[in-house]
Amino acid sequence: MIHGLKKLGGALALVLLISGTALAKSNCISCHEKVTPNIVKDFLAGEMGKSGSVDCSSCHGTAHQSAADVEKVAMPTEQTCKQCHTKQHDQYASGKHAAAWVAMDAMPTNRIQPHAYIQGMKGCGGCHKVGVRDEKSRADAQYGTPCNSCHTRHRFSKAEAKKPQACMTCHMGFDHPQWEMWSNSKHGAIYQMEGDTGRAPTCQTCHMGDGDHNVMTSWGFLALRLPEDDAQWMGYRVTILKGLGVLDPAGKPTARLDLVKAGKVARLSKEEWQASRDKMISICAKCHSTNYAKTQLGNADQMIKEADKLMAEAITIVAGLYEKGILKPQKGQPAYPDLLTFYDSRTPIEQTLYVMFLEHRMRAFQGAFHMNPDYVTWYGLAELQKDLVEIRTEAANLTRESGHKK
Template sequence: MKSYNLFLLLFFVSGFIYSRNNKCIECHYSTTPQIVSDWKLSKHAENDIDCSVCHGTDHMSANDVSKVKLPTPETCAQCHDTQVNQFKKGKHSIAWAAMKAMPTAHMQPMVLMEGLKGCGGCHKVGLKTEEEIKKLKNDGSVFGHSSCDVCHTRHTFSKKEAQQPQACQTCHQGFDHPQWEMYSGSKHGVRYLLKQNGTLSENVSAPTCQTCHMPDGNHEVRTAWGFLAVKLPMPEDKQWAEDRATILKALGVLDPQGKPTQLLEVVKAADVARLTQEDWEKERNKMINVCSKCHSENYVRAELKKGDEIIKSADRLMAEAINIVADLYKDGIIEKPQNYSYSYPMLLTFHDAPTAIEQKLFVMFLEHRMRTFQGTFHNNPDYALWYGWSEMQRDLTEIKELAHQMRLNKSR
């Protein structure tokens, strides 16, 4: 009798779910048909994961649309807890906080930030607090909070789509991080695109972004050098140590005397840079293991070492340029902005830097230095040289000339 009652209960519950899901499909076929067709193609549909699992049961008609529940990473974690936990440990999860931490983020049009049409359009992948989500909803930005759907586009949530390098293209291109351009023009990228269009066999080795940065599907997406290619401890090479200290001062992490500032604690909390040799080596060894599946380990270590060396060379140029601008503050040639804590240029002020020479310094750092080392690590010679190193040399020449003219004008 107990088994019979349990059967009846399951029958009625499944009938209710089926009926409700049919009602969702019936209504949305006429209002948003592509959502339904995408869902029908998904693994969710195959496994009877219906609308209510992600969107709740409060929304039942056009009159109560405001009651629909919008997914967050916790929604996905009901079934995909391993991937969500990995994601929370990685750099993508802190993307929203990193954007908000930029010195002049508040000076940008909100449509670009919270409106998700500029920086926020990609940085929305980052985790947000309940208060932030509530504020975004109140400001009209109701969507874009789930994070996972940035790569696994709703409502198919396709794993296969997210495994393609094009899934990374929307965000990883352009001014400060043209990884798509560098990858797709490299031997790795060309080979994979030829594999996609059928020119090469499906069985040839051709790495994607995910092959190197998400080995075995790990959603942490971390690198040894981090986004800005700065790390601790300082190198043994005296000149490089001085140059890196100069860059850290211009990032606000060290004060003019080389002592840590409060911002260092923010960097530690966000885990955006490797702050111990052990952490750096851990990520470097992951990459060596990945690359060694196609290349000899000796070759891999030698190639990665070249990336380290180009960072060292780029830092020499960058430090010289930073010190030129810092001396202009020191000598009263240009006025230090009131929002700067120290008499050092702030590299992360971006286009809000107040003078042309400070603008040039920001471009040198965030566009050209980035392309120099990223182009090297992504095996794209053109980006490493002509879009990176060569541009840094030209930036430094222009900064020297601007500083010279500013001093002449001041002395007249």
């Protein structure tokens, strides 16, 4: 019904414009033209503002009417957007972006981070706000709907959200430099030389085919799938899963497995993995042959295995230091390295291990899928090998200093 009313309002606005009758300004517009003029300018420049079918109160409610009752203004959520954009909302809700805030609750040391860093959106929270938040964190941050992470306020432009630069803020830097990988690949180079001609694929071309807001990939953020038919590779995977705390040191599942499921950061069935792979191949095949696409993606898969081999050895070495009692676990924690403590790791060797996993392993395999051989090599595989040499050396030194035999 709301959608119908808004359509009717849009039609009425069009009739009035054609007839030369000026639209009456709402109280919101009249006031905020003075208080926040650029917000009003953005809104009126966007399709919703131009149509006349949506007013500020459509998203912010009618309780706030003056400077005396600002606290009554309603901050929109993804449910607000769903009233008119049901298809896009439901696609988003079934995808990984909607689960982005799960990671904020899953990281074991986030509880000790400065408030501004997570809830205040000045650190990890600034990108992970694209996920659905609980009521407490939503009220705490007051950042509104996740949709405006891509369709920025108050213009909410579809054209803007379709450009690759819209993804740049979050998908760059230390652990996921997809922007740098793509923009320096041949795909990105063509885009920058020719502009948005459609010849070169952008982030949206591959990850949001036909406007699908699901944004899922075969491997997920951790590049893990279960089961793994390759027995050797599965052995590497088990070690990595122990390092992530998804399996305990004995190889039994922990409560973190539920977080992996909720966050959709791994693929937990062959069917789920294959469905995403088939979808990507169909996108690649619009420009390349199917065989070429399968070969390229298959070679990228193997880069994950090569990275996992080095990663598993490094985790095993550090785990051995715990087993010998050279490294001591925190109270209540298992005697095993925890990759999810990130920069809060307590020893230099574990700091190297976390960088190896979160920076260099990520670059080795993500660079492969984004067609950037330099990232795969010099920022990925070469750094992984360097990390492993340092870990071997540091472990030997710690073992010698402790009086243990090798």
